[in-house]
Amino acid sequence: MGYLRRASNTLSLPKLRSLSAINRVNPVESRLSWTQFGWNHRAFCSHSRQNSKDNANSIDLSQYPTERIRNFSIIAHVDHGKSTLADRLLELTGTIKRGLGQPQYLDKLQVERERGITVKAQTATMFYDHKFQGANGIDVQEPCRFLLNLIDTPGHVDFSYEVSRSLAACQGALLVVDAAQGVQAQTVANFYLAFESNLTIIPVINKIDQPTADPDRVKAQLKSMFDLDPNDALLTSAKTGQGLEHVLPAVIERMPPPPGNCNSPLRMLLLDSYYDEYKGVICHVAVVDGTLRKGDKISSAATGQSYEVLDVGIMHPELKPTGVLLTGQVGYVVSGMRSTKEARVGDTLHQSRSIVEPLPGFKPVKHMVFSGVYPVDGSDFEALNHAIERLTCNDASVSVTKESSTALGLGFRCGFLGLLHMDVFHQRLEQEYGAHVISTVPTVPYIFEYSDGSKVQVQNPAALPSNSKQRVTATWEPTVIATIIIPSEYVGAVITLCSERRGEQLEYTFIDSQRAFMKYRLPLREIVVDFYNELKSITSGYASFDYEDSEYQASDLVKLDLLLNGQPIDAMAAIVHNLKAQRLGRDLVEKLKKFIDRQMFEITIQAAIGSKVVARETVSAMRKNVLAKCYGGDVTRKRKLLEKQKEGKKRMKRVGSVDIPQEAFHEMLKVS
Numbered sequence: 001m002g003y004l005r006r007a008s009n010t011l012s013l014p015k016l017r018s019l020s021a022i023n024r025v026n027p028v029e030s031r032l033s034w035t036q037f038g039w040n041h042r043a044f045c046s047h048s049r050q051n052s053k054d055n056a057n058s059i060d061l062s063q064y065p066t067e068r069i070r071n072f073s074i075i076a077h078v079d080h081g082k083s084t085l086a087d088r089l090l091e092l093t094g095t096i097k098r099g100l101g102q103p104q105y106l107d108k109l110q111v112e113r114e115r116g117i118t119v120k121a122q123t124a125t126m127f128y129d130h131k132f133q134g135a136n137g138i139d140v141q142e143p144c145r146f147l148l149n150l151i152d153t154p155g156h157v158d159f160s161y162e163v164s165r166s167l168a169a170c171q172g173a174l175l176v177v178d179a180a181q182g183v184q185a186q187t188v189a190n191f192y193l194a195f196e197s198n199l200t201i202i203p204v205i206n207k208i209d210q211p212t213a214d215p216d217r218v219k220a221q222l223k224s225m226f227d228l229d230p231n232d233a234l235l236t237s238a239k240t241g242q243g244l245e246h247v248l249p250a251v252i253e254r255m256p257p258p259p260g261n262c263n264s265p266l267r268m269l270l271l272d273s274y275y276d277e278y279k280g281v282i283c284h285v286a287v288v289d290g291t292l293r294k295g296d297k298i299s300s301a302a303t304g305q306s307y308e309v310l311d312v313g314i315m316h317p318e319l320k321p322t323g324v325l326l327t328g329q330v331g332y333v334v335s336g337m338r339s340t341k342e343a344r345v346g347d348t349l350h351q352s353r354s355i356v357e358p359l360p361g362f363k364p365v366k367h368m369v370f371s372g373v374y375p376v377d378g379s380d381f382e383a384l385n386h387a388i389e390r391l392t393c394n395d396a397s398v399s400v401t402k403e404s405s406t407a408l409g410l411g412f413r414c415g416f417l418g419l420l421h422m423d424v425f426h427q428r429l430e431q432e433y434g435a436h437v438i439s440t441v442p443t444v445p446y447i448f449e450y451s452d453g454s455k456v457q458v459q460n461p462a463a464l465p466s467n468s469k470q471r472v473t474a475t476w477e478p479t480v481i482a483t484i485i486i487p488s489e490y491v492g493a494v495i496t497l498c499s500e501r502r503g504e505q506l507e508y509t510f511i512d513s514q515r516a517f518m519k520y521r522l523p524l525r526e527i528v529v530d531f532y533n534e535l536k537s538i539t540s541g542y543a544s545f546d547y548e549d550s551e552y553q554a555s556d557l558v559k560l561d562l563l564l565n566g567q568p569i570d571a572m573a574a575i576v577h578n579l580k581a582q583r584l585g586r587d588l589v590e591k592l593k594k595f596i597d598r599q600m601f602e603i604t605i606q607a608a609i610g611s612k613v614v615a616r617e618t619v620s621a622m623r624k625n626v627l628a629k630c631y632g633g634d635v636t637r638k639r640k641l642l643e644k645q646k647e648g649k650k651r652m653k654r655v656g657s658v659d660i661p662q663e664a665f666h667e668m669l670k671v672s
């Protein structure tokens with residue numbers, strides 16, 4: 001791609017100096033020096049001078065021992081400017097060549113660009129010539145070229161699993177905070193993810209160009225909430241470029257190089273994988289110990305399977321073969337893996353002939369939301385199967401099992417990390433694979449205990465027998481710990497919302513004179529549908545919200561069925577709290593009525609808990625004959641109308657003798 005520039009095109013030093021002349025280097029940056037990293041800079045720099053010219057076609061990674069590598073992530077609340085900052089750093093180092101106003105380079109997916117969010121973490125390798133400075137601001141040595149691996153991460157709560165995976169490959173993180181909005185809920189969540197991973201955290205107060213920017217207030221928040229030294233904060237505008245010249249020097253001087261032993265046998269952590277039409281499975285890896293070379297035989301610690309390394313290189317930012325990856329480096333590997341199922345994220349890859357201690361890996365993915373995914377047209381099942389297989393190759397965090405429904409035919413039950421993740425998955429199925437799907441009401445994984453002492457996790461309400469209430473002895477539902485940050489004037493409204501949603505307040509403090517910080521335990525089900533939208537609307541858009549999963553709590557749950565002329569619509573069944581069942585039943589029945597066309601016979605729509613009907617509506621009968629509209633016996637017109645009617649019918653789903661339009665399934669998702 002045109003963005004790709006050679007490694008030698010790093011920003012020239014004169015330009016860097018002139019930038020820093022405009023905005024003098026932050027004094028804290030020079031406080032830490034290279035000596036803290038304990039490496040022999042003189043020997044290292046003469047080595048660097050000899051070899052520092054990466055020629056146009058190949059990059060010699062042997063010039064970058066761990067001391068000259070920094071692996072860092074950019075973490076932040078949604079929209080605080082991570083991707084914009086990442087792009088500016090890529091431009092600053094000559095890794096990409098682009099003007100302002102273009103789509104973000106690292107947000108590559110169509111869904112990311114349309115929604116303006118990052119859903120997939122992206123890694124890019126940059127090269128940067130750095131001059132260490134003495135306390136008086138004078139350069140103390142020749143520039144040294146560093147290899148920097150930058151990982152841009154998603155901000156939305158649903159993708160925090162991506163963030164925690166990315167952090168495993170890093171030693172430091174830039175914690176970006178919007179200078180006007182200050183610390184928000186995901187700033188808190190991401191800070192703790194980085195803190196618990198023992199990363200060096202550099203606060204970056206971004207968007208200082210905004211008229212409402214108040215960096216001093218943000219500094220005070222960083223101090224009071226995270227005990228971060230206000231003097232350590234960098235002030236930037238990723239939009240105008242102001243302050244950006246301080247970012248990479250701070251990364252190099254304050255963050256430690258990757259640990260690891262280049263003389264130990266190879267161990268690398270599998271960070272991510274995706275499927276490429278031409279190359280097959282491409283794995284992103286971080287080499288923790290040893291060296292990986294093209295032609296090596298490697299094995300997976302998880303499966304024991306062996307592969308030959310066909311290609312190896314770095315993301316610069318496109319794939320750039322280097323033939324080798326050394327200790328501390330992050331890059332890609334193409335081996336003979338046929339499916340991404342073989343590439344288990346968190347797995348340790350090692351030389352086939354050596355025995356190594358596997359790396360800790362990652363926590364298993366926890367699916368928060370489940371929903372059925374069915375083809376709009378039943379005959380497209382195989383095509384949908386293929387599309388889902390392909391997409392899950394690039395998004396291994398979705399779980400998929402086959403299921404069938406009387407209303408919708410053959411389909412899949414998919415587990416997602418959250419509602420946005422589910423939405424993004426559907427959008428990608430449609431955009432990238434042309435699949436048209438109907439999804440069923442999202443549900444969370446409940447636990448039901450039966451009188452014989454057996455416990456089952458219920459991911460599909462339809463799978464629960466309707467008359468099972470007698471046999472159920474106890475039920476549990478998953479909960480989350482939610483963090484909410486709001487301007488103080490909205491505290492009352494938020495407390496009301498959370499108690500309506502069966503929340504229990506755990507913490508209520510103030511970040512500063514204007515902002516309140518609240519923690520609630522909430523049933524996961526209560527936040528799955530529409531909680532965030534409602535929270536935004538009662539706080540005029542000012543609330544920020546994040547959650548982490550917590551334990552199960554005992555609950556009084558029942559299965560709510562929707563019936564058409566006495567026949568249950570399995571795809572619309574829901575598990576709900578007993579106290580809310582009646583109201584929800586009424587809402588669902590009213591909503592469904594709007595979608596059912598009057599037919600030649602009367603249709604009853606009911607909501608029922610077991611055999612007890614809790615809501616009922618009727619669609620009265622009418623005579624409808626499409627052909628009656630045709631006068632004059634025009635045969636072609638008649639035929640055309642019949643064809644049109646047949647096409648329409650194909651898209652309807654039949655329960656008993658009643659047709660339900662597919663939009664009904666979509667719309668029912670919006671009722672909580």
Ligand SMILES: Nc1nc2c(ncn2[C@@H]2O[C@H](COP(=O)(O)OP(=O)(O)OP(=O)(O)O)[C@@H](O)[C@H]2O)c(=O)[nH]1
Binds near residue numbers: 078085156207209237
């Ligand atoms: N005024 C101003 N706007 C900025 C600055 N940096 C980013 N933006 C804008 O803020 C919006 C969000 O920026 P992104 O870089 O997409 O934010 P993000 O944190 O990557 O967002 P997610 O990936 O969704 O978490 C975009 O419209 C940017 O143009 C800045 O320094 N100043």
